[in-house]
Amino acid sequence: SGSGSLGNATLLCTILRMATGEWRIQLGRLVVDGTADDTIEPCGRVIVAALFHVVHLAENKREKFQINGSALLHLRNSLQDALHSTVQFLCQPITQPTDSSKSSQAIAGRVLGGLLTEFGVWDGLPNGVSTDETLKALSAALQYTDKNQGALLQSLVMVFASVEDKDYCVKYLDKYYLLGKTLIQFLIRFWKDDATKDTAEYTAACQIAELWFSLTSPPPSVTAPLRKAIFQWIRKEVASNSPKNTLALAPAVDCFLMLFGQDVIPSQREAQVMQRALDLCDE
Numbered sequence: 001s002g003s004g005s006l007g008n009a010t011l012l013c014t015i016l017r018m019a020t021g022e023w024r025i026q027l028g029r030l031v032v033d034g035t036a037d038d039t040i041e042p043c044g045r046v047i048v049a050a051l052f053h054v055v056h057l058a059e060n061k062r063e064k065f066q067i068n069g070s071a072l073l074h075l076r077n078s079l080q081d082a083l084h085s086t087v088q089f090l091c092q093p094i095t096q097p098t099d100s101s102k103s104s105q106a107i108a109g110r111v112l113g114g115l116l117t118e119f120g121v122w123d124g125l126p127n128g129v130s131t132d133e134t135l136k137a138l139s140a141a142l143q144y145t146d147k148n149q150g151a152l153l154q155s156l157v158m159v160f161a162s163v164e165d166k167d168y169c170v171k172y173l174d175k176y177y178l179l180g181k182t183l184i185q186f187l188i189r190f191w192k193d194d195a196t197k198d199t200a201e202y203t204a205a206c207q208i209a210e211l212w213f214s215l216t217s218p219p220p221s222v223t224a225p226l227r228k229a230i231f232q233w234i235r236k237e238v239a240s241n242s243p244k245n246t247l248a249l250a251p252a253v254d255c256f257l258m259l260f261g262q263d264v265i266p267s268q269r270e271a272q273v274m275q276r277a278l279d280l281c282d283e
Contacts, residue, residue, distance in 0.1 A: 009071035019046035027089040034096035048114035080126040090137035109141030113151030139176035142186040153204035160211035191229035202248035206255035
């Protein structure tokens with residue numbers, strides 16, 4: 001599209017197109033020799049920020065800054081290009097792994113998480129990006145993730161919540177351990193990690209566990225490691241004089257109890273900690 005047809009979104013379209021082009025180049029370099037320029041993280045930030053900005057404008061029609069149809073198409077094409085590049089990168093082994101490549105894999109995981117909050121895995125992917133490849137990339141992203149997990153958590157909620165044909169979707173999710181060890185290990189790391197998180201992240205982690213439970217009906221022996229991680233987090237919050245995440249306690253307690261299923265009940269000690277957590281929520 002010519003810049004004249006993009007209206008007041010010309011600058012945004014240009015910056016995003018440049019960022020996605022550089023993103024693709026840097027990801028290609030990483031696959032070949034494990035190196036990338038310092039531009040890779042800023043490019044990733046631009047892609048995710050542009051995505052959320054466009055979504056915000058679409059959801060707030062009264063905003064003074066509006067985007068015309070040509071600009072929307074231009075932006076969507078750029079985001080589709082970013083999704084394609086990111087999925088391809090995460091699906092490929094890096095020939096010469098380096099510290100730079102490991103850091104970049106975590107960045108790519110965050111970008112993928114952001115993009116998958118808007119591109120549906122089951123029926124909303126652009127041409128050239130398959131459900132199979134995207135789920136493979138998502139599985140890799142969960143293994144590469146660092147302390148910034150918000151976008152990945154939200155994308156997992158959307159992937160699980162949008163399952164319609166359960167048998168079909170579960171087959172695909174199982175193929176890349178997204179209902180098995182990769183997901184469980186990701187969630188356990190989340191609850192064990194002491195990095196600062198907001199209530200929305202804790203709530204999303206609980207939603208993921210609940211959706212996983214409803215899709216797979218796992219026995220107590222399978223849920224035990226995740227229950228333990230959630231219990232330890234709740235106990236730590238309860239033991240502190242001033243819990244940092246009071247708003248997250250109630251969904252965490254609900255999630256912990258749900259993971260027992262119908263055939264097992266919490267121990268007396270666990271029940272006492274849960275009651276104290278709920279008391280804190282009411283104070």
